[in-house]
Amino acid sequence: xxxxxKKGSDLSNPTLLLLHGTGGTEEDLLPLVDHIDPExxxxxxxxxxxxxxxxxxxxxxxxxxxxxxxxxxxxxELYEFLDQAAKDYGFDRDNIIAVGYSNxxxxxxxxxxxxxxxxxxxxxxxxxxxxxxxxxxxxxxKKVFIAAGTxxxxxxxxxxxxxxxxxxxxxxxxxxxxxxxxxxLNLGEVKAAADWxxxx
Ligand code: MLT
Numbered sequence: 001x002x003x004x005x006k007k008g009s010d011l012s013n014p015t016l017l018l019l020h021g022t023g024g025t026e027e028d029l030l031p032l033v034d035h036i037d038p039e040x041x042x043x044x045x046x047x048x049x050x051x052x053x054x055x056x057x058x059x060x061x062x063x064x065x066x067x068x069x070x071x072x073x074x075x076x077e078l079y080e081f082l083d084q085a086a087k088d089y090g091f092d093r094d095n096i097i098a099v100g101y102s103n104x105x106x107x108x109x110x111x112x113x114x115x116x117x118x119x120x121x122x123x124x125x126x127x128x129x130x131x132x133x134x135x136x137x138x139x140x141x142k143k144v145f146i147a148a149g150t151x152x153x154x155x156x157x158x159x160x161x162x163x164x165x166x167x168x169x170x171x172x173x174x175x176x177x178x179x180x181x182x183x184x185l186n187l188g189e190v191k192a193a194a195d196w197x198x199x200x
Pocket of ligand 1: 022063064104106128154
């Protein structure tokens with residue numbers, strides 16, 4: 001997958017996996033790194049799917065309606081990419097913390113829904129429930145930060161509550177943070193995510 005890797009001050013540090021929103025690229029979330037942890041390794045990936053020229057991490061049938069078959073396929077593809085990238089660059093495969101926005105948050109959520117060992121933790125900005133009616137792996141010990149908007153037109157507030165409940169139910173430790181700036185990735189939630197990260 002097209003990506004950027006930046007080694008941190010030490011390869012044994014955590015690796016932030018950055019996952020952009022629809023129409024974004026692997027450059028988009030790089031400015032967040034300094035807010036979260038300037039010492040960290042960074043693996044920023046571009047989604048492999050295009051929708052009218054806009055990169056995404058999986059196909060959708062309509063806004064908010066996911067192509068489940070493609071979601072499962074793309075989730076596996078990203079999971080395998082992470083395994084390979086850890087070998088190629090020498091970072092700790094078991095210490096990956098995802099930071100995803102919108103479509104990127106949805107594939108990060110999907111990694112957790114499908115694989116017990118995909119991520120150590122995840123900061124999900126304006127995510128949706130990636131799939132319903134499936135059994136999640138045991139996520140005991142995993143930490144998740146969800147930044148949601150009370151007035152997000154793409155991810156209704158109930159969707160964020162449902163996601164928290166499903167992850168909690170699988171044993172994850174979930175912190176839900178509310179903003180009121182619609183679907184925007186805003187500084188308030190980035191600061192809250194940085195505080196969450198320090199507590200890991
Ligand atoms: C998605 O398709 O992942 C969600 O609708 C969010 C978006 O990318 O617009």
